[in-house]
Amino acid sequence: VQLVESGGGLVQEGGSLRLSCVASGDIISNYAMGWFRQALGKEREFVASISWAGRTIIYADSVRGRFAIARDVIKNTVYLQMNSLKPEDTAVYYCQADRSLPRLDLKSDYENWGQGTQVTVSS
Numbered sequence: 001v002q003l004v005e006s007g008g009g010l011v012q013e014g015g016s017l018r019l020s021c022v023a024s025g026d027i028i029s030n031y032a033m034g035w036f037r038q039a040l041g042k043e044r045e046f047v048a049s050i051s052w053a054g055r056t057i058i059y060a061d062s063v064r065g066r067f068a069i070a071r072d073v074i075k076n077t078v079y080l081q082m083n084s085l086k087p088e089d090t091a092v093y094y095c096q097a098d099r100s101l102p103r104l105d106l107k108s109d110y111e112n113w114g115q116g117t118q119v120t121v122s123s
Contacts, residue, residue, distance in 0.1 A: 001026040003095045008117030011085055019080040019117055021095030028071055028097070032056075033078040034104030035069065037091035038116075044094070048080060049104035058103045063089075085121045092116040 007019040019035070034049030048059045048069040057069060068081040078095060094116040098104055 001028075001031060001097050003097060003114045005093060005095045005114055005117040008093060008119045010120045010122065013085060013087060013121055013123050015085050015121070016081070016083045017085065017119060019082065019093055019095075019119075021078040021080075023076045023078070023097065027073070028076055028078060029053075029073050031097040031099050032102050032104055033069075033071060034058075034096050034098070035078075035080045035093055036096055036104075037089075037093045037119075039088075039091040042091075044108070046105040046108070047093070050078070051102040056102050058105050060105070082119070085119075087121045087123045090119060090121050092118050 002024045004022050011017055032049055032051045035047040036044050037047050038044040046060055047063055050057050050069050050071055066084045071078045094113050096110050
C-alpha cells in the first residue's frame, strides 16, 4: 500500500489541524493504520493507531485527549485530528500501515515511509 500524507502547516499554540493520509494500491481495511512523528534531532515516535476493524484505537500518552485518529474506508483515508496543539507537537508526521499487527505502537522498525507532512506549532 502507498501512503501520502497532507494537512500539515503552521499553527499557533492551542490551535487545531487535521492531517490526512490517502492510501492507494490496497484498501485500508486490510491494515492497522497509524501515525508517527519525528521532531528535529529526535527519534521517530508513535502517535496513534487504529486497527483494521476500527475497534482498537491506541494513543501515545503525550497526545491522548488532544488527538483523535479516524478513518474513512470509502475514501481509503486515515485522519489525525489534532487539537490543543503545543509547541512540543512540532514535528514531521508520517502515516504507516501494518498488515500483521492490530496496533502500531508494538513495532518501530518500519522500513517504508512517505514524505510526511510538517506540523509547526508556534508559542
